[in-house]
Amino acid sequence: MTRVAIIGAGMTAFGQLWEKGLIDLAVEANNKALEDAGIGRKQIQALYCGNMSSGMFTKQEHVSSLIAGASGLSPIPSTRIEAACASGSAAIREGFLAIKSGLYDSVMVVGAEKMTDVSSTASTRILSAASSQEFEASIGATFPGLYALLARLHMHRFGTTEEQLAGVAVKNHMNALNNPYAHLRKKISVEDVLRSQKIADPIKLLDCAPVSDGAATVILASEKTAKSLTDTPVWIEASAQASDTISLHDRDDLTSLNASAVASREALRQARLENQDIDCLELHDCFTIAEILAIEDLGFVGKGKGGKFVEDGQTEIGGKIPVNPSGGLKAKGHPIGASGVAQAVESFWQLRGEAANNTNPARIMTHNVGGSGATAVVHIFGR
């Protein structure tokens, strides 16, 4: 099977972009990626679109064909991929498999979400569609509520502190300061986080990723096509995905997201690598507790030791393993369907030395979670 590379990337700024619709955002990211790759529209053979809920947000399903048409790509196959907040990475995975299959040499993957044209009450309700309607949303459990349960148990069992959670937010806001694409470019302190409005105790406003609009695109190519178009392809060394029960009450253990652990082990197996071979992480920090869970579940620190690891500065740029140099979902923003693709865009830039906060990695792992862990997608990218 051919190796698969990213040969071009582009993204919109993330933020409250009231003057742009979902399709505008996707087209903008697609155009940037085409230009970056130096590839013509006619060379793109298939399009995958990561999007969680255009139906509920904008009353428009079937966005894959709309995006293909508006991007000048019809009549190529265009398919929407949905796995809640992991939709973007799941779309990359389908593009990766499509090239591996031998049917295609170059495929475009766009992730996009338009979230801010509805009220915050409505967006909370729509986001709850990624949890169980029957057992969670219907009894009033919001995502901050579900992650608050995970945080509270982690604090109870391992002594993780609210200050350690806050440390994740402080670091990611610091990283986003240099990132021109980031939604929240604002320096904050641990005290700011602790004093911010309680959303679902112990989660406070500044523990949460914002609701954002945005789009991100990568262009994937087979080894032969990649080498004909660029001297600096970024290789997809592994692409792994796992599922779990959607409801927290169905799981054996709530101090870990099993899908993250399964997907990262599979990714390392595919790439024939170990954790110490990974130089940098872009991971799913929808809430600060999610980053602590992730560095543990992905195997970079022992279970229960994530809070201390953050507190000690080991996840900062210059630390043992830089986490979310882009600012992460927490500060770069979290337009659901775009987030996974934006992680790949950041990885592409990091590995080519073009990122805002360059960590000079040889290999990056990305980690994208759907809901409260019912889906996890892990990729490993290398130079």
Add this chain to the structure above:
Amino acid sequence: MTRVAIIGAGMTAFGQLWEKGLIDLAVEANNKALEDAGIGRKQIQALYCGNMSSGMFTKQEHVSSLIAGASGLSPIPSTRIEAACASGSAAIREGFLAIKSGLYDSVMVVGAEKMTDVSSTASTRILSAASSQEFEASIGATFPGLYALLARLHMHRFGTTEEQLAGVAVKNHMNALNNPYAHLRKKISVEDVLRSQKIADPIKLLDCAPVSDGAATVILASEKTAKSLTDTPVWIEASAQASDTISLHDRDDLTSLNASAVASREALRQARLENQDIDCLELHDCFTIAEILAIEDLGFVGKGKGGKFVEDGQTEIGGKIPVNPSGGLKAKGHPIGASGVAQAVESFWQLRGEAANNTNPARIMTHNVGGSGATAVVHIFGR
């Protein structure tokens, strides 16, 4: 690259199934397919779920993980595929590519939709999310309305008659009489169709596929795995997909769905076959005019000659090319995300001699359309 086979299939009855939810339906079809294939849950390595709009119909996105969990398949990768009414076939296509990639040996593909728990006004509005919200749905164009425009132009340009349109419905209802899975098992006459309520002139109630609940599942396997499990695999000889602009006003010609034509040419090219090598069609007859457009666009009769071809009985069982022996969307029912998978299930049964109306084919083409032609997926299956 390995060949890919269907090794097992199952489906629920289609209809107004008020006592069953989306997940119940998917699990029922999955269990039947597992039993039919004689394969254990642990051998299934990935799940693809075709579903158009669980978000708008049931407020539940992320159904892929729910279905995986409820089917006892976690932690395998589970991904929802959406391409409006072509979601089911698009999901089969991703399963096909996943096996072709070499990453998987056996993959389950389920299509499911739960449509009848909302009012008919609401389902019309939700279905309109497969057309352009901006240029079509917002000005009141429903799907019957859009297809009425296509029908009226076909009648004007080629002399197609309302009686010929009605003939499609009569044939498909006749075929469904024997199909225990069909939603509408009721014999009707041309006069019944012509006298039925006008929905959007010239489309009448009995020109329309019903709003249905249902699920269908196929299990795909690599050649090696298929041959180890069954002596009668059904091979996927081609899998093709194409897109078009979502809005009718953006197209050059409205007497043809270009995506259908592009996808069928590509499918025949992949399989190295010509139209005369195809013995039977399961195609997308969401409205009677859609079946006439399809037999023309797929190359089985010249443009404009479809109405006469139907009138002459050439699409009946025993005719030149049997079309929709299952009853089609029109009479078997059209639970959106399930329809494309149900076409594959019918093909599997036809090619194994197990179908209700057996046409004894060596090769079947299936054709599944999203919206008014912004997506088309064509598969060719053979013994």
